[in-house]
Amino acid sequence: MTENPWQTLKVSTVYENPWIRMEHHDIVNPIGKEGIYGVVHFKNRAIGVIPIDKEGNTWLIGQYRYALKEYSWEIPMGGGPNELDLMESAKRELKEETGLTAEKWTQIMKIHTSNSVTDELGFVYMAEDLTQGETEFEETEVLQVKKLPFQEALDMVMSGEITDSLSIAGILKAARILGF
Structure with a gap:
């Protein structure tokens, strides 16, 4: 069944800031019972980049996650931001966090990050033909940048050391593309 079996009766915003809007929905569920549903709407798309150099290295970012x-x-x-070009956002993120720029870009993934309570949409790119420059961290960022063989990043996924969903999905997809 591809048609929407849910009926929305009423939607109200319960909280909003520059990054998210939280909504309360009064609904009728697929079996006909009235109920409620909470939805977190993201005002940005999640964009991840897997840089790969000619030697098969990649870069990871370490940071303390408040939540x-x-x-x-x-x-x-x-x-x-939803209104900006995905590629420009990907280029900006790579430069800010690693100092890298890339000549070759390949979108390898479109993913819903958590489809039960949010509409967040994520995209992952592979970036190749890299040039190193200076990082441009945002004022709130305290980041550690680590260059390592791609295989080590893949091992970190498999051991559970990397737990971020966009990173896991992107690294696994890149591994398949790269023949690991």
């Missing part, structure tokens, strides 16, 4: 209350290793990533 998780733990340190996280991830692919270079950030938010791209």
